[in-house]
Amino acid sequence: MAAVGKTVPKSPKPRAGPGSLARGWLILYNIVLTAGWLAVMYVYILHVLNNSSSPEVYSGLYDSVEVVLKVFQSLALLEIVHAALGIVPSNVLLTAFQVFSRVFLVWGVMHPFKEAQTSLGASLCIAAWTITEIIRYSFYTFALLNMKPYILQWCRYTFFIVLYPIGVTGELLAIYSSLAPAAEQKAFSLEMPNPLNVSFYYHYFLVGVMFTYIPIFPQLYFHMVRQRRKVIGGVTKVAKKE
Numbered sequence: 001m002a003a004v005g006k007t008v009p010k011s012p013k014p015r016a017g018p019g020s021l022a023r024g025w026l027i028l029y030n031i032v033l034t035a036g037w038l039a040v041m042y043v044y045i046l047h048v049l050n051n052s053s054s055p056e057v058y059s060g061l062y063d064s065v066e067v068v069l070k071v072f073q074s075l076a077l078l079e080i081v082h083a084a085l086g087i088v089p090s091n092v093l094l095t096a097f098q099v100f101s102r103v104f105l106v107w108g109v110m111h112p113f114k115e116a117q118t119s120l121g122a123s124l125c126i127a128a129w130t131i132t133e134i135i136r137y138s139f140y141t142f143a144l145l146n147m148k149p150y151i152l153q154w155c156r157y158t159f160f161i162v163l164y165p166i167g168v169t170g171e172l173l174a175i176y177s178s179l180a181p182a183a184e185q186k187a188f189s190l191e192m193p194n195p196l197n198v199s200f201y202y203h204y205f206l207v208g209v210m211f212t213y214i215p216i217f218p219q220l221y222f223h224m225v226r227q228r229r230k231v232i233g234g235v236t237k238v239a240k241k242e
């Protein structure tokens with residue numbers, strides 16, 4: 001019997017899922033993105049198998065995956081839209097940091113600079129992104145279909161522990177490889193004198209981006225640690241008999 005005067009803890013309200021139109025869209029989106037990243041993985045593995053004994057094994061990898069990578073990494077921008085519209089309960093800011101950093105790597109670092117394309121960093125981060133995204137989008141698809149295979153859920157909330165550091169190391173190495181060519185070519189830079197009376201040096205901007213990883217990466221990482229605790233790491237509370 002509940003004691004008089006004692007407050008009974010409220011159980012959290014179950015969160016409403018997306019409406020049927022949004023749900024249909026998300027299922028389609030997640031299936032397409034799973035297929036896209038599977039295609040990246042297929043091309044990646046094929047490239048490695050065909051070049052296993054040559055230095056091209058990592059230096060030529062970007063050329064092989066370029067088109068599929070660009071398409072499917074860019075489609076991730078829709079994730080920010082999903083979070084902003086509230087059709088998925090993700091944090092908009094964290095999602096934006098996560099997606100922008102990758103889209104920026106693809107279009108602002110690898111696309112313009114051969115040195116970044118052929119760096120070890122590029123193949124490291126592309127491998128980490130690919131494994132993460134195949135698991136993540138397929139997990140979301142199953143979840144929307146009211147199925148949550150435990151193995152997939154476990155991978156979704158565990159692999160990041162090693163894949164995040166690998167991905168970030170790869171990204172930083174790729175940006176680092178682009179610094180010298182960016183400075184040399186004065187790429188995307190604006191020198192004085194000019195009518196706007198401002199100067200902009202892209203290689204300094206790239207250095208600035210590298211520094212932003214210091215405050216932002218731990219936030220993303222510990223967000224995932226909290227998600228892991230919430231989803232698979234919870235302690236089962238046994239109700240005490242009074």
Ligand SMILES: CCCCCCCCCCCCC/C=C/C(=O)SCCNC(=O)CCNC(=O)[C@H](O)C(C)(C)COP(=O)(O)OP(=O)(O)OC[C@H]1O[C@@H](n2cnc3c(N)ncnc32)[C@H](O)[C@@H]1OP(=O)(O)O
Nearest residue numbers: 088089090094095098101128132140160163164167213216
């Ligand atoms: C000029 C620009 C410069 C920018 C500079 C920025 C610097 C940034 C530095 C940081 C660098 C990071 C680099 C990243 C590298 C890598 O990715 S390496 C590979 C390893 N990576 C990972 O493992 C990624 C892990 N991160 C994420 O998954 C996300 O990005 C996240 C935003 C951090 C995840 O958060 P969240 O959305 O909260 O996670 P979930 O638990 O999965 O989802 C919460 C709920 O939302 C539902 N949901 C989300 N998306 C979908 C979807 N597409 N479809 C359906 N449902 C979705 C999900 O199911 C959850 O719902 P509930 O179960 O009901 O809670």
